Amino acid sequence: MRPSPVSCTIDLRAPGKHIGHLAIPKITNTAGWASTFIHIASVANGTGPTVLVLAGNHGDEYEGQMAAMRLLQELAPDQVTGRVIVVPVLSPNASKANTRNWPSGANFNRSFPGRPDGPPHEQLADFLTRVLFPMADVVIDMHSGGRSAWFLPCSHMHVVNDPVQRKAMLEGMEAWCSDWHYLYIDINGHGLLPVEAENQGKLVITTELGGGGRTPAPIHRLAWNGLNNVLRHVGVLKGQVQTRASMGLPPAVIIDGRDPGNIVVAPEDGMFEAMLEPGDPVLAGEPVGRLWFMDSPKRPAELLRSPVSGIVVVTKAIPITEQGDCVFVVGTPIDRAALL
Numbered sequence: 001m002r003p004s005p006v007s008c009t010i011d012l013r014a015p016g017k018h019i020g021h022l023a024i025p026k027i028t029n030t031a032g033w034a035s036t037f038i039h040i041a042s043v044a045n046g047t048g049p050t051v052l053v054l055a056g057n058h059g060d061e062y063e064g065q066m067a068a069m070r071l072l073q074e075l076a077p078d079q080v081t082g083r084v085i086v087v088p089v090l091s092p093n094a095s096k097a098n099t100r101n102w103p104s105g106a107n108f109n110r111s112f113p114g115r116p117d118g119p120p121h122e123q124l125a126d127f128l129t130r131v132l133f134p135m136a137d138v139v140i141d142m143h144s145g146g147r148s149a150w151f152l153p154c155s156h157m158h159v160v161n162d163p164v165q166r167k168a169m170l171e172g173m174e175a176w177c178s179d180w181h182y183l184y185i186d187i188n189g190h191g192l193l194p195v196e197a198e199n200q201g202k203l204v205i206t207t208e209l210g211g212g213g214r215t216p217a218p219i220h221r222l223a224w225n226g227l228n229n230v231l232r233h234v235g236v237l238k239g240q241v242q243t244r245a246s247m248g249l250p251p252a253v254i255i256d257g258r259d260p261g262n263i264v265v266a267p268e269d270g271m272f273e274a275m276l277e278p279g280d281p282v283l284a285g286e287p288v289g290r291l292w293f294m295d296s297p298k299r300p301a302e303l304l305r306s307p308v309s310g311i312v313v314v315t316k317a318i319p320i321t322e323q324g325d326c327v328f329v330v331g332t333p334i335d336r337a338a339l340l
């Protein structure tokens with residue numbers, strides 16, 4: 001395969017702290033021989049794991065981007081044993097536009113493994129796949145619900161087949177110390193960033209840090225504190241690892257979201273009213289929300305009911321709804337022992 005067209009302005013193997021950028025070739029009507037900058041930092045000291053900290057995979061998910069920006073600024077080499085590579089904003093043009101997808105329409109989280117001769121999002125995905133992931137022992141990819149969804153703030157994971165990798169991912173997920181954790185499956189296509197890293201055998205830790213177009217202070221604290229504790233947990237950041245028990249908190253609840261039937265979509269266009277909040281318990285058949293019809297004001301709202309008894313995990317954050325939009329997700333608590 002041809003070499004990556006993406007270049008990096010810093011030596012990722014050098015000790016110490018270095019801040020630079022990746023350059024994706026770009027030619028516009030106003031600038032030839034140009035490039036798109038994807039900022040990157042490396043903080044390395046001594047021998048230890050390499051941890052890749054990623055955010056802004058989706059543009060409108062800002063919680064992780066700000067935690068990663070802060071890490072880029074505050075992390076010093078003497079705090080590190082090994083190497084931390086930070087890419088705080090993977091999709092800067094989407095982030096600036098407050099959109100999930102790139103302005104081209106590409107969903108970066110469906111772009112892996114990527115191609116060196118593809119469009120820019122595939123070139124960047126290919127650079128991660130062939131350059132950054134092979135350098136890393138741990139890959140952290142921070143997401144949230146973005147504008148469109150209010151997601152129970154949590155760290156989450158795929159239930160991978162390999163039992164050693166699965167146990168490491170479970171413990172890494174738990175090290176975020178969020179109140180909730182979530183087990184997710186891939187729907188709506190393939191080519192996810194975490195799946196490529198998982199396929200390369202990495203310890204992959206991912207999050208859904210709220211969303212809904214607002215980034216409340218408690219979510220920023222969860223993003224920052226969770227990220228730092230995970231870095232201590234994997235041994236790259238010096239300091240005492242915290243657990244929920246050491247913080248005086250009850251055990252987290254792990255929600256199993258692997259049944260695709262628990263992802264409920266709108267039967268037709270309308271305005272979605274959530275009747276329950278993420279984190280609320282729900283019974284099978286109980287309404288989670290209702291759909292109003294602005295062109296038929298005398299028509300009663302249609303109740304949208306939970307397919308199972310469990311916990312509400314996601315509600316749609318933008319009321320205006322098209323037929324087929326996800327309006328809510330429910331899941332069922334699962335014992336962690338079932339994952340070992």
Ligand SMILES: [Zn+2]
Pocket residue numbers: 057058061109143144
């Ligand atoms: Zn996302």
